[in-house]
Amino acid sequence: MPLAHALSDHRTLRRPEIGAIHVIGCDIGTQSLKAVLLDEQGATVARASAAYGVDYPRPGWAQQRPETWIAGLEAALPALLAEAGIEAQDVGALGLATQVDGVVAVDADLTPLAPAIIWMDRRATDQTRQLRRRLGGTDTDTLAITGCNLDASHVGPKIMWLRDEAPEVAARARTFLLPGSYLVAYLTGELVVDHANASSTLLYDINARAWSTRMLDAAGVDRTTLADIRPAHDVVGTLRPAVAERLGLDAACRVVVGTGDEHGACLAAGAVDKNVICDITGTAEPVAVGTDRPVLDPTGLVETHGHADDRLWLIENPGFVSGGSVRWFLDLFGASEGDLDRIGEVEPGSGGVTFLPTLSGATTPVWDEEIRGAFAGLGLNHGFAHLARAVLEGCTFALRDLVDRFAELGLGGTEIRVVGGGARSVQWLQMKADVTGRVVRVLTTDEATALGAAELAAVGGGLFRDLDEAVEALTHLEPQAYEPNPATRDAYETAYRRYRDTFAAIAATGGPPA
Numbered sequence: 001m002p003l004a005h006a007l008s009d010h011r012t013l014r015r016p017e018i019g020a021i022h023v024i025g026c027d028i029g030t031q032s033l034k035a036v037l038l039d040e041q042g043a044t045v046a047r048a049s050a051a052y053g054v055d056y057p058r059p060g061w062a063q064q065r066p067e068t069w070i071a072g073l074e075a076a077l078p079a080l081l082a083e084a085g086i087e088a089q090d091v092g093a094l095g096l097a098t099q100v101d102g103v104v105a106v107d108a109d110l111t112p113l114a115p116a117i118i119w120m121d122r123r124a125t126d127q128t129r130q131l132r133r134r135l136g137g138t139d140t141d142t143l144a145i146t147g148c149n150l151d152a153s154h155v156g157p158k159i160m161w162l163r164d165e166a167p168e169v170a171a172r173a174r175t176f177l178l179p180g181s182y183l184v185a186y187l188t189g190e191l192v193v194d195h196a197n198a199s200s201t202l203l204y205d206i207n208a209r210a211w212s213t214r215m216l217d218a219a220g221v222d223r224t225t226l227a228d229i230r231p232a233h234d235v236v237g238t239l240r241p242a243v244a245e246r247l248g249l250d251a252a253c254r255v256v257v258g259t260g261d262e263h264g265a266c267l268a269a270g271a272v273d274k275n276v277i278c279d280i281t282g283t284a285e286p287v288a289v290g291t292d293r294p295v296l297d298p299t300g301l302v303e304t305h306g307h308a309d310d311r312l313w314l315i316e317n318p319g320f321v322s323g324g325s326v327r328w329f330l331d332l333f334g335a336s337e338g339d340l341d342r343i344g345e346v347e348p349g350s351g352g353v354t355f356l357p358t359l360s361g362a363t364t365p366v367w368d369e370e371i372r373g374a375f376a377g378l379g380l381n382h383g384f385a386h387l388a389r390a391v392l393e394g395c396t397f398a399l400r401d402l403v404d405r406f407a408e409l410g411l412g413g414t415e416i417r418v419v420g421g422g423a424r425s426v427q428w429l430q431m432k433a434d435v436t437g438r439v440v441r442v443l444t445t446d447e448a449t450a451l452g453a454a455e456l457a458a459v460g461g462g463l464f465r466d467l468d469e470a471v472e473a474l475t476h477l478e479p480q481a482y483e484p485n486p487a488t489r490d491a492y493e494t495a496y497r498r499y500r501d502t503f504a505a506i507a508a509t510g511g512p513p514a
Helices: 066-084 125-134 140-146 155-165 167-172 179-188 213-219 241-247 261-268 323-333 337-345 384-408 426-436 448-461 467-474 486-508
Strands: 022-028 032-038 044-051 091-098 104-106 175-177 235-238 254-256 276-281 284-291 303-306 313-321 354-356 374-376 415-420 439-442
Touching: 022 066, 022 179, 022 261, 022 448, 032 066, 032 448, 044 066, 066 179, 066 241, 091 179, 091 261, 091 448, 104 167, 104 179, 125 155, 125 213, 140 213, 155 167, 155 175, 155 213, 175 179, 179 235, 179 254, 254 448, 261 276, 261 284, 261 313, 261 415, 261 448, 261 467, 276 384, 284 323, 284 384, 313 323, 313 384, 323 337, 323 384, 337 384, 337 426, 354 384, 354 486, 374 486, 384 426, 384 486, 415 426, 415 448, 426 439, 426 486, 448 467
Parallel strands: 022 091, 091 254, 276 415, 415 439
Antiparallel strands: 022 032, 032 044, 104 175, 235 254, 276 284, 284 313, 303 313, 354 374
């Protein structure tokens, strides 16, 4: 099959089969919704966003009211049309790329019965242990079936938790939906999920590309309580009239199945090319590479998921706390992002200071939900700049863990494409090139995830024949490439080994005291 590559120019697009010529893509993330509006030439003609919060009612819990996502749509979509100066009937299709690994229990009327348990929630640890026992006490078969680690972040254990700890919710639930599936159901009334989202539930068979009977039986989950699996670019239907009115769109607007947020970002970054590694530097930092075959990592460091392009698989680590670590550090010091420029005052290696970006557990260099973040090597000579540089270096060393593992599996090439907030920091981009030994490139857009969702909508809406054509037309890279600087190699190699030794030492003690 042909794999798309980024082009620097727009290709001529055929007019859609439907009357309208614009499409919308939405990134429904953890802390905000971002939306983009594309015209028939694939150009972004409007952007809008809406912020919302996360609730942390107990240690290890993280949840959101699904209504906040809807409120975000109701705020952002009319703003897009107003900015572009177009009418509702000018929008022909809508696509979503949403946070993964969350669960929304809904009743027969598609009304949420409880807050959504989102990806960073760790409450289902006991259920994960139950599932492991039911599967024979090892993770080997689970990895072979699902491509995933037995971990409380995934949806299967979260559904089990609802059954065990919130039986009144589980008893009333008609369906357990992921965030994207819930929103598509709200928009259209249809219950669907794409292969990418389904593959991160621990309930999906990556070889059969369907729900796994063995995993469902072990988790005690009824197949009829899950959505139907369809390709991400498939058209589900059109907007329900009442919903269309609230969103300021026409009821004839098509809605596609959509995908996960990192999967949409990978699509926009051109990570349908197996030589491209996609680094998504947001609150968490998923790192992924596309492949035309399911590749299993026996160490479990990277998982095997479906791709937004349903012909492919995405080999990925679902993300360590990267941008979240930076935000935590700046808030702790009452500093701003501009203060990060002070890392230039300090040489590579941060004067011996090491930071572990494991503030909510580790997914690299091994998965360890008990370990927590740490600074090590502090002395009286160290100040803000040393610690700031150590935070960025720690996150970059975690990226290297994953890039190195891809190479050991025969995956990835010589280029990393960075999307998300981290793509705005020139010093961080150069650091990533130096530490990984790879060329680093960035997209011309700051809204890669929303763009990936718009690409799916553009295929469903008829602007493109397929995803190859969409990616070719819409993936654009900044001309500057960040090349590894050989002069920093030895310093970063020493600091990276210190990072790995620090992790091993803290892991051996069970992590810092709570």
